[in-house]
Amino acid sequence: GAGVSQSPSNKVTEKGKDVELRCDPISGHTALYWYRQRLGQGLEFLIYFQGNSAPDKSGLPSDRFSAERTGESVSTLTIQRTQQEDSAVYLCASSPRISGSSNEQFFGPGTRLTVL
């Protein structure tokens, strides 16, 4: 595809349920980021994958949150036992690994998660 895609675009779930959010980065992009954007607030970094290096998980807010990425392809963000405060738009971004590049990020359209 031409850009970063995310699915689903909207997800409504009940408190306590688990959810999986998917991100398909641009082909060839080695770096992948997950962010959370709560209503009326800025971007909150969650996790960063760079190639085969160990991911930077420093932004994950609790052990209910986890993410995986297979190689340099699809990533899945999993939220277990969802809480109402997890309601937000979850954004994924990817960037290429090009020597000397600024590694500009390309963002997906986001997944709007609503926890009832």
Place this chain on the structure above:
Amino acid sequence: AQSVTQLGSHVSVSEGALVLLRCNYSSSVSVYLFWYVQYPNQGLQLLLKYLSGSTLVKSINGFEAEFNKSQTSFHLRKPSVHISDTAEYFCAVRPSGGYQKVTFGTGTKLQVIP
């Protein structure tokens, strides 16, 4: 580690007025700097970036930002805003060496009033 501070979460200006959105960063190493824009109901997209060279960088739609190393700032301005500039603007920074994480500010919502 890096940090980014954007002063003013909301800014309202009249159409045709000058707007200045402030961004200050903290870093112990040299950095690349970015401004991203998020129009209503759309995804984030890169507006402009500073990598090296001229400290004044410009976008195609009239925005400009100036890197000031001594003041660790990268303020965004436009001399005459248009209603279509209504959006949320995010400042971001990443170390210039290697392949490292980007850190975003909390964003400034710009409302342009007719």
